[in-house]
Amino acid sequence: MSVVRRVSSAPSQVQRRVRDARSTRWDEHRVAVRAQLVDAAIRTIERYGASVSMDDIAAEAGVSKPKLYRYFGDKAGLNGAVAAKLGALMWESAQVTILAEQDHAPVDDLVRSAVQSYVALVGQYPAVVRYLMANHLFQYSGSGNGGVADQLRSVMEVVADRFTESLQRVHANTSVIPLAVASILGFGLSATQWWIDSGREQGVDDKFFTAHLSETTWGIINGAAATVDVAFSRGLPFSDPGFASRLEAD
Template sequence: MRDARSTRWDEHRVAVRAQLVEAAIRAIERCGVGVSMDDIAAEAEVSKPKLYRYFGDKAGLNGAVAAKLGALMWESAQVTIFAEQEHASVDDMVRSSIQSYVALVGQHPVVVRFLMANHLFEYSGSGSGGVAEQLRSVMEVIAGRFTESLQRIHADTSIIPMAVASILGSGLSATQWWTDGGREQGVDDKFFAAHLLETTWGIIDGAGATIGVAFSRGLPFSHPGFASRR
C-alpha cells in the first residue's frame, strides 16, 4: 500500500506541474510562437533543469499546454452543450457551443497560434491530434443526437462522421486565419462566431441533402419533426 507521504508527493507534483503550465502559458502570451525554455523558466522563476524534470523535454511541456487548453474547452462545453435543456432548439445549442469556443480562443489567441505552429491544435481523427481531439469529443456528443434523429426516420447515418470531419476541418482553418490576423483586420468575436455558426449549418444541411433529409434547426433534438424526409 502507498503511504500518506507518497500520496502527498504525488499531489505536490501535480500542483507544481499545473503552476509550471500556467507560467508557460504566460510566457507564450508574452513572447509568442518563438518562446524558449529560458523564457518559460524565467516566467516561472525556476531553473530549466526543473522544467525538464517535470516534463522531460520541451515537447512534453508543449503537450501539457495543449492538454490544459483542451481541458478548458471541455469544461466550457460542460456549461453549454451538456447543460442544454431538453426543449432548447438545436440551433441554440450549436450557437452557444460555438460562442464558448470563440470566447476561449479569443482569450488565448497567441497560445492557439503557438499550438498550431507546433501541430498541437490539429484534428487527426486518431485520438492523438492535439487540442482538436477535445473538440472532436464534444462534437461527437452532438453527432450522437443527430444520429438518433436520422435513425428515427430510418435515414442513412454514415454521413455523420464525414460531416464532423468537415466541420472540424473548416473550423480549424478559419480559426488559424482569425488568430493569425483576422482579429487585427476587424473581425471581432461576434462576427467570427456568426460565421462559424452559418458554415457549420451549411455543412450539416449539405450532408442532410446528400441523403435526402432536411433539418429544422429551430426545433429541439427530441422533436419528431427535427429531421424529416425531403
C-alpha cells in the same frame, strides 16, 4: 524511540498505509506544481509567442530550468502539456454549453452557444493557439491524444450521436454524419488559423466570427442532411420528434 523505529515496528498494514499516504501527498504536490508550471508557460507564450524559450518560462514560473525538464522531460513535453490544458478548457466550456441542455434547448442555440464559447477561448489565448498550431498540437491527430482538436472532436461526436439518432428516427442513412463532423472540424480549424493570423486585424471581431462559424456549420449539417433526403428544424430541440423530417420527393 524514534519515529522511524515506531513506524518500522508497526504492523505491515499500518506501514503500507503510511507509505500510501506519503505517496498520495507527493503525487498531489507534483500535480499541483505541474499545473502551476503549465499556467506559467501559457502566460509566457502569450507574451513572447513563437520565440518563447524554456528560460523565459522558467523565469515566469520562478523556478530553475532543470525543474521544468524534471517535470516535462523536454520542451516538446511541456508543449504537449499546454495543448492538453487548452483542450481541457474547451471540454469544460462545452460541458456548460452544448453538452448541458441537449434535451431542452433548440439545437440552433446549442450550436451558437458552443461556437461562441470556442471563439471566446481562442480570443483569450490567440498566441497560444497560434503557437500550438505551428507545433502541430492544435489540429486533429487521429490518435485521440495528439492535439487540442481531439477534444473538439470528442465534443462534436457527442452531438453527432444526437444527429445520428434523429436520422435513425426517420430511417435515413447515417453514414453521412462522420463526413459532416470531419468537414466541420476541418473548416473550423482553417478559419480559426486565418482569424488569429490576420482576420482580427482586418476587422473581423468575435461576434462576426462566431456568426460565420455557426452559419457555416449549419450549412455543412444541412448539406449533409439533404444528401439523404432529410431536413433538420434547427429551432427545435433534439428530443422533439419534428427535429428531423423527410424531404418530399420531387
